[in-house]
Amino acid sequence: MNDTVLTGIREQFFGDNPLEVRETDHYTQEYVGGMVDKWDDLIDWDRRAEGEGRFFVDQLKARGVRSVLDVATGTGFHSVRLIEAGFDTVSADGSPQMLAKAFRNGLDNGGHLLRVVHADWRWLNRDVHGEFDAVICLGNSFTHLFSEHDRRKALAEFYAMLKHDGVLIIDQRNYDALLDGKTGGKSSYYYCGTEVEAVPDHVDDGLARYRYEFPDGSEYHLNMYPLRRDYLRGLLRDVGFQRIDTFGDFQEQPVDEPDFFIHVAEKTYVEDPDA
Template identity: 30%
Template sequence: MDLYEALGAQYDEMISWESRYGREGPFFRALFEKEKVESVVDAASGTGMHARWFAGWGLNVVAADPSPAMMATAAHNTSGLPVRLLQAGFGELRASLDGQFDAVTCLGNSLPHLLTDDALAAALADFRALLRQGGILVLHNNNYDAILDHRDRFMPLAARHTPDGHKLFVRFFDFPHEPGPLAFNVVVLSQEPNGWTMEVNSTKHRPLRRRDVEALLIGAGFSAPEMYGSFAGDPFDEDRSDNLIAVAHAA
């Protein structure tokens, strides 16, 4: 089963959205105001939390994701808000949407799920086709320069108290012997009355370095991107940053 289908609503238990809003909300509000953004497509929108924020700010929002489980949770999270939900994957958005948009976002390390050059090129071309001239694309990935160079396997442990009891979310990478995709694993440990249960699911990530992201964007018709290492606007540091956030304009 697909990792995200398996996680379903547990995805929102794993992510501390309140903390993320505190970090990411000011970044996006300032950027969208600066760029006069009124409409946005959130590609690989997952459970719809970013779409919920954006719609709450009065923007016209499309949230697109290929996963039925993610779309079902997004419908709940955006209930009562003017968010259009679209079940569609990378490279499929332009064909399903009319008009042009001021911004496209692709967040939460979504783009590295595309494993081939052709799939990546198609996704970036699709993003460009959605945007008006001068519109912005925001990509948010892990810093794979640091992950690859330092062999950083483990992400921070997420310990949560949920309506179903205590859960631990353990996320880590397995590195291949030869250059290629990484295995990204999510282990969910759930405390039950008779002990703990364990659920393990995995997917593949293509570890996109900074130079890869820049080349993909320019090749798809975007300007040279501004690169940040955090949503506080810190410059990207290949050795130390946790994130790679790229902001590029449709040329």
Template identity: 55%
Template sequence: MSQLATKSATAHSITEKSLPFISDSYINRYQQEYKDDFVDKWDEIIDWRRRQESEGSFFIKALHNYGVKRVLDVATGTGFHSIQLLNAGFDVVSVDGSANMLTKAYKNAKQYGAQIKTAQADWRWLSRIIHEKFDAIICLGNSFTHLFTEIDQKKSLTEFYYCLKNNGILIIDQRNYDAILDAGFRVTHEHYYCGKSVTIQPVYIDEHLIRFCYAFSDGSQHHLNLNPLRSCKMMELLSGAGFKDQKTYGDFKETFHCYEPDFLINIVKK
């Protein structure tokens, strides 16, 4: 594992105590939800082969279109996109808030013949761990909606902005929460969570919280609590952080009906 993987993210705990107006529940909840047994099953949810067939070279082409060489994957999870990009020739650093996820990503990288560089970090203090500048940051897998307070959201986007080179890009996605809140939940298993042996259903929905249940074929269940950010709120946050030239795609398509896609992908520029 690279030297980056040995760095500790403990510095943020001191700052959180001295700045109590910034919520510390985000990282605690995240680490509690992604325990070993859930992380071990995460690739069953994704189904790497079907996921690759679905998205094709969308992200690789998007990064090439902006002349990107160095990428910071701030929500690497079990490493799917980091490994895809490494094998496509990009220089990638992979970050996650969960040590369990990073361990799984490292094992997956070895399996797929990639040399992954990892670092554990809380997004709100990202620049304390990551001291380099990147051509692009990717924040995928609906990860940003783990943040529940506007202070945490703004702080994280400010850190993303800081870690980008001038004219660098941020690619950030989320579930289509407008569709879920207005028209009801549906999942197609066609684009993001492609594993057909897993049932994903919300067990609670309101404008401020969606609690998802992940039910596996062995009878086990795990839950995630997520913030249903509407697309207009995401646009407001990105603009407020200084990002510009926003392009939005629905399930990898540039033209789509607002309630049609499962996921929305935003590409913005520093």
């Protein structure tokens, strides 16, 4: 399906049985015009900025980062924040509708001309050129990959885009708590729009289907794979990342059952202490 067709889609389509939709490529039919137009109501840029503070900026600056590839830019929130913090930023996304919205948001929020690239993570090196000090993959975006093969391929592409001492910052919902029945899945830090409901409709080991209800009565859904925290940390190690620090809701010592986990994975080679 080409970009021209995709940018004209307004309504989601999940077929006769939405719970059977468990394919990576389906996200292009989920982030359609109607939902993209309302996405910033869900995020609430001001409240989200207040909630996360300088966490990402400080993590990057502490490692001497100058260039950043935002591989899941969405509507551009983090790309704009990074540009304003002085980072040389390239913004990529697999959804052409999201990229169009991000480009407009960059202009509307400080007059920033975002450098946007339409790219599928599994072939990231084909579409994005050069190396970066950091790659960020935020907003629970990685959970749109439904097969382990896709997840490993995407992480390998992220790794390859990094310089020898680069860092990947990747986040995820606390699906452990959701799968284990310890939380209803409502987020206080990432989806801050006070008039938008984002709740799980269905959860099993292979699917977390969320419902998003907006003040005008419109309703949208996203189908995602419920990644467990230690599983993703294991994949990061398998790809080659040497040190992985995991934060809960931006805290090194997380509170009980945080909304989100943020993994900071360093590529810098660490000598084997047992060698």
